[in-house]
Amino acid sequence: MLLMQAYLLVATLVVSAQCSSSILFVDSTSGSYLADNNKVINMQSSSLSSLMSALTGLMLSAVDEDASSAIEKVLKPSPLKKPRAHIVLNIAGIPNAMLADLFDGKSVLEVQLQDDEDTSAVAIVDSLTSIASTNPDVAVSMLDYKGLEGCMGNCLEEYLPAASSYMLAEHSDSQLTFPTGVRLDFDSLSDKMFAIEATSLYAGLQAQIQQLSFNLDQDIQILETTLLGLQGLEATYGPDSEVVISAREALCNLVKWAVSSLDESFKGDVTYQVTGFKGAPKKNTVQEIMGWKQERRRSLLSTTPSSNNMNTNNPVYPPTNQTAAAQIFTAKACGYGAFILLLYFGIAAIWCMCFMPLKQDTMLFGAKKQD
Missing domain, CATH: 1.20.5 (Single alpha-helices involved in coiled-coils or other helix-helix interfaces)
Known part of the structure; x- marks a missing residue:
């Protein structure tokens, strides 16, 4: 039965390739970086790295005409003032409108990528890889990967009880119970994947905040996480099922706590880049989903120093990208x-x-x- 679920998981992903690709940019608490523009801004996905570089003040090889136009529409002209951190959240299965509600009181701009397929998550990870390779001295941390890396043993046993409290859920044995009474059973592959991703996000964020307390003078930090657990639940139980609705609410609670913690850690001087994409395109099993996630982020991981090196004030030597x-x-x-x-x-x-x-x-x- 479990094998059958694995092969039926994420069967709706083929439809997602026809959906639009939109990204939300969220300003800092002071509103210092994004322009006052209520219109949807169109741009090519290839120009996304230039926009991210301009926002963070990091170096990139070149800026084309499309990127220059998007930068002018999205960002305020502030060449000397840059945020302390830029957070990238790629969350499959949550609409952008619901994600925007998590940033009450902040300016939100929507950028529409002019591509034939829903490639927003792919474009974001590729842009981060380009920025990381061009700026090897800047920390680009994958929060969910850092959370798994810091586990001493079983991540679910170690961090899920604390993470579930921020999701307003209860953890007992191999189950996660939501406030609605709906339960996730970890014997199911899709249920376990959702729980592991939520746990790794919590653990990674805690590790990042602890690291920040030791490196107060560090340059701008870029934090990224990609969560695909809801995608698997939608394919297993249906997009309108009680399981998916309850899990989506719980994940939104966890993300809202994460945003609040990051704002507090960086004193509000942090910008966000959020996308509620449909999921990994054209992947029909859990193994394919996780394989897609690892493949898209492998190059980003290769350009990012290990956490052991990042916990000190000493630069990584020799640098990852010597050119x-x-x-x-x-x-x-x-x-x-x-x-x-x-x-x-x-x-x-x-x-x-x-x-x-x-x-x-x-x-x-x-x-x-x-x-």
Whole structure:
């Protein structure tokens, strides 16, 4: 029976390929970064990395015309002020309208990706990979992966009791009971996948907050998580079933707690990028879903230093992407060199005007021409 569920899981994913791709950008508490624009902004998915780089102030190779237009419509012109953190949430099975309600009082802008398929999650992960490879000294953390990495043994036994309290659910033995009385049984593959993802998000966020307390002077941080558990529940029980509705409400409660915790940790100076995409495209089993997730994020993981290295203030050496690191070093060296030269010539010019022998013959002191 379990094997049959695995092969029937996410049968509705083929339909998701026909849906639109939209992403929500959420401003900080102070509203310092996003433009006052209530219209839906259209752009190509290939320009998403440029928009993310402009928002976070990180370097990227090039900006095309489409990206430049989107940046002008989405962001306020603030070249010197950047958020302390940028959070990327990819959550399958939750509509964007429901996700937007989790950010009460904050400015929300919708960006529509002009692609034939629902590739929002793919475009986001690829954009993060591009940014991480170009900026190897910036921390790009996958919260759910960090949560699993930090487990000493069984993650469900270790973290689910605490995570379930923020979902307003109860955990007992191998079951998770929602306030509506609906239960998830971990003998079911889809039920267990949902519980593991929720637990890993909670554990990863706790680890990130603890790490932040030791690295207060760290540069901008980019945090990402991709959750596909609701996608499996929808295919197993149906999108309008009580199980899916209860699980969706519980996950929204957990995400709302996560947003509140992140705002508190970064003192409100954090922006969000949220998408409630339909799911991993054209994947029909749990194994295919998880394989898609690992495949899309493998390159991002390869550009991200391990948590052991990130827990110290020492940079990772040798850098993961040595070519990008060399380019960054060259740019910084040129910038510092140009500044030193300008400073030298500026000081020399001031010295000449003040101490040259014919200073009284100049207009500097307002003196008349003398013989």
